[in-house]
Amino acid sequence: MKGFDALERALGESGRPVVCCFPLYPPLELFHAMGFNPIVLWGLKPFLASTSACDKHVQTFACSVGRHLTEFLLSGDVAGVDSVFFYNACDTLRNLPEILSRNMIGAGRQAKFYHFHVPMQGLGAGVGRDYFKGEVGRLASSLEKDCHVAFSNRNFQDSVEKYRKMRGLHAVLQERVARGQLGFGRYARAVHEGHLVPVEAAIDTLQSLAREPPSNPRREGLHRVMLSGIMPPPPELSDAIERAGLVVAANDIASMHRSFRHTPRFNGDVGDYYVDFYSRHCPCPTLLFTADQRAGYLADMAKDNGVEGVIFVGEKFCEYEYLEFPHIEKIFKQNGIHVLSLEVSIDDRDNVAPLEGRIEAFAELLGSEGP
Amino acid sequence: MTENEKRPGAPKSRAGQNLTALIMNHYAMLHDAAKDKQFVVWASISVPTEIFKGFENVIVAIPENHAAMSAAKNAGVPLAQQAEAIGFSMDLCSYARIDLGTELGDPKASPAGGLPRPDLLVSDTNNCSLLIKWFDIYHRLWGVPHFVIDVPFCYEEQKETDREWIVGQLRELVTLVGSMTGQAFNPDKVKKALARTNEALVHWKAFLALAAHRPSPITAFDTFAHMAPFVVSRGEKQTALHYKMLLGEARARIDAGDYPVQNERYRLLWDNIAPWHQLRAMKARLAASGANLVHATYTSCIGTVEGGYAHYPYDGRDPLLYMARVQNFSVCPYGLRLRFKAMAEIIGHVGIDGVVFASNRSCKVYSIMQMDLQRLIEEKHGIPTILIDVDHADVRKYDEESVFLRIEALIERIDQNRGPGARPYRC
Structure with a gap:
């Protein structure tokens, strides 16, 4: 995995100010169109040696996503963070903006903070839709005022097309993973690096990966599994999954497929664009209004991709995911699909052997029933 | 004893x-x-x-x-x-x-x-x-x-x-x-219900304000127990009557010189949901040390908005508008600035010697930011604080001795701040 130096270089070379965003589905196109480099703070553990700065501010029962993004912004190792954007998410992340703001300012780093509120009752109804369009408009106006740049439909359209291209490449690469032509771990690493670099650099990386010859010599006798969770498993576990003879035929990882499935058409109204973006977003436990769609969506995904087993990669302390697991697990089991639930905590990259053993046992279970 | x-x-x-x-x-x-x-x-x-x-x-x-x-x-x-x-x-x-x-x-x-x-x-x-x-x-x-x-x-x-x-x-x-x-839908009935809630909250806020008396005639444990009618039977006459009775009793305790912690030497503020499985035990053990949790952010916020201490009254007009406005009553989902404001208001109104931040594994929204709040309270108010581990309803995640070790340390810091021979306050 690339280190921070390489990622910072990529950001610096673009000459644009950096806006750090969380959680996973921010209005990237809008920031890009207004002249920013938006990056998404998710899955930062590989880039951080410790959480020593975060530990002074956030309890250990917060998930690793929240703790690592806090570490990233407070450790002072990252130069050039100009702004932070957040929208409403879980009970941990909603508390972080003011902790970050206070302590970044305390350290002499004057980052601007932006946010909007995504109505969690849904965006289909008139009131919610109008309210949210107002939120998007308010954000755009704030950016115009602070950046002295007028919003332009043309710039926004250009940005939309870049993100559409990037998301399209993800679909191609996931297909290659599903065919056993590209290692899932390798793809996951590219995705997470892509969250931290300009979209143009991410596109270059993904195109290079798409041009590579198939890397996995073994394509027969692989058992098809789906991965589900807010983050991919640590690299060691991704490798273990493939060593065990499993291929990731379907991907319900929030920082991967859930983030990239849908790019709306731009009709000249940026508010409408983001109403479409969120209301037709891939179902995700963090988007509360998609809850009713989720079980059916996952069942269809498993069926369409011929999945034999599902591996839940549970992020310890992620309440959204854990409150849904029993229901989703039941649905899969009713459909004759085996389920393995793994729980990954902040330290588990250093202690993966027990989890590797469970993956091997799961592969044997699938193998005993034949492909 | x-x-x-x-x-x-x-x-x-x-x-x-x-x-x-x-x-x-x-x-x-x-x-x-x-x-x-x-x-x-x-x-x-x-x-x-x-x-x-x-x-x-x-x-x-x-x-x-x-x-x-x-x-x-x-x-x-x-x-x-x-x-x-x-x-x-x-x-x-x-x-x-x-x-x-x-x-x-x-x-x-x-x-x-x-x-x-x-x-x-x-x-x-x-x-x-x-x-x-x-x-x-x-x-x-x-x-x-x-x-x-x-x-x-x-x-x-x-x-x-x-x-x-x-x-x-x-x-x-x-x-x-x-x-x-x-x-x-009959909006007039909602207006009547809101008027009853308003009456209940007038009594409730008056009851809470008595904590400013030294010694306090109330404890945060009383507020934890007696918040229940507000939670389950808002808008009912019996709720308003209950809080009137509660207020009357607390006033009578002052008149009689009968206080829950008679030898009150340490006035503490609790930040988080109540430790429901520990109400009696914690109250008794604190009292034995002359300590009283006189207030809690969890219960003080009821009837207020956005970190204020005063009651935000119902004006008798559009009930939906008022109910929307007071959605911002609960301290638990506030950001850091408003959480600090709420605590500062309590400290100013009631008089607090130390703050117990209950880091609650079951309530991330209430707990995450407490470490920064601790610093803010100590920096801006010079009041010692501690962070203890609690789970509001799962006693398996609570260790009484660890908690009281920290509370003892808090009390020592309060004494240190007062200096040798200092009287904490006039009774």
Whole structure:
């Protein structure tokens, strides 16, 4: 995995100010169109040696996503963070903006903070839709005022097309993973690096990966599994999954497929664009209004991709995911699909052997029933 | 045994007896009304339940209250274990586990026999977002509609656009209940209910303000117990009468010189949900040290908005507008700035020697930011603080000796701040 130096270089070379965003589905196109480099703070553990700065501010029962993004912004190792954007998410992340703001300012780093509120009752109804369009408009106006740049439909359209291209490449690469032509771990690493670099650099990386010859010599006798969770498993576990003879035929990882499935058409109204973006977003436990769609969506995904087993990669302390697991697990089991639930905590990259053993046992279970 | 140690076991006051009767009657009423086919709503604690008074024969149950009561009556762990056996992680909120264990397991372990099945679920993002997922489980399992009141997070004073958004949703809720019950909504009845709540809150705030007296005639433990009527029976006459009685008793204690911690030397502020399984034990052990939790952010916020201390009264006008405005009453989902403001107001009004931040594994929204709040309180007010590990309803995650070791350290720091021979305050 690339280190921070390489990622910072990529950001610096673009000459644009950096806006750090969380959680996973921010209005990237809008920031890009207004002249920013938006990056998404998710899955930062590989880039951080410790959480020593975060530990002074956030309890250990917060998930690793929240703790690592806090570490990233407070450790002072990252130069050039100009702004932070957040929208409403879980009970941990909603508390972080003011902790970050206070302590970044305390350290002499004057980052601007932006946010909007995504109505969690849904965006289909008139009131919610109008309210949210107002939120998007308010954000755009704030950016115009602070950046002295007028919003332009043309710039926004250009940005939309870049993100559409990037998301399209993800679909191609996931297909290659599903065919056993590209290692899932390798793809996951590219995705997470892509969250931290300009979209143009991410596109270059993904195109290079798409041009590579198939890397996995073994394509027969692989058992098809789906991965589900807010983050991919640590690299060691991704490798273990493939060593065990499993291929990731379907991907319900929030920082991967859930983030990239849908790019709306731009009709000249940026508010409408983001109403479409969120209301037709891939179902995700963090988007509360998609809850009713989720079980059916996952069942269809498993069926369409011929999945034999599902591996839940549970992020310890992620309440959204854990409150849904029993229901989703039941649905899969009713459909004759085996389920393995793994729980990954902040330290588990250093202690993966027990989890590797469970993956091997799961592969044997699938193998005993034949492909 | 000192006078202070005897007190927790003393007979219940009239208000205490009234509280027990009120809560027992409430749960009995829920089951009876459900048998009579009345329309049952399950609502989360921040839902402005006065809105349902605009309809006839609509009753409201509050699962969080049921979970807290279960924990207080030592039934929390067996109920939570029933949820864990089904597959719910032990890291999840203990209220949720207790409630899920009650409803999906054997409700006989519940002191109230569980809750009657709902016709409608109404949750509110202003509690915590987890609650939406918790209610979603019942929505899926029982095919019951789930209405979510979406409240923008409270980092500042409520914006006009946010208020309009909440009012719009309350109108949708009215339409939904009207269509499900076949009734027309009567806003005048809601106005009456809000007026009763207003009266109850006037008494409540006066009761809380008595904590400024030294020694305090009240404890935060009293406020934890007596918040229940506000939670389960808002908008009812009996609730206003209860708080009037509670206030009268506290005033009478001052007149009689009869205080819950007679030799009160340390006035502490509690930050988080009540440790329901520890109310008696913690109160007694603190009292034995001359310490009184005189206030709690959890209960002080009731009747206020956005970190204020004063009551935010109902003006008798548009009930939906008022209910939308006071969605920002609960301190738990505030951002750091408003949380600090709320604590500073309490410190200013009541007089606090030390703050106990209860880091609560079951409530991330309340707990994460406490480390920064600790620094702010110490920097801006010069008041010592501690952070203790607690779970509001799961006693398995609580270690009394560790907690009291820290409380003793807090008391030592308070003494150090006062200097040798200093008198803490005039009694």
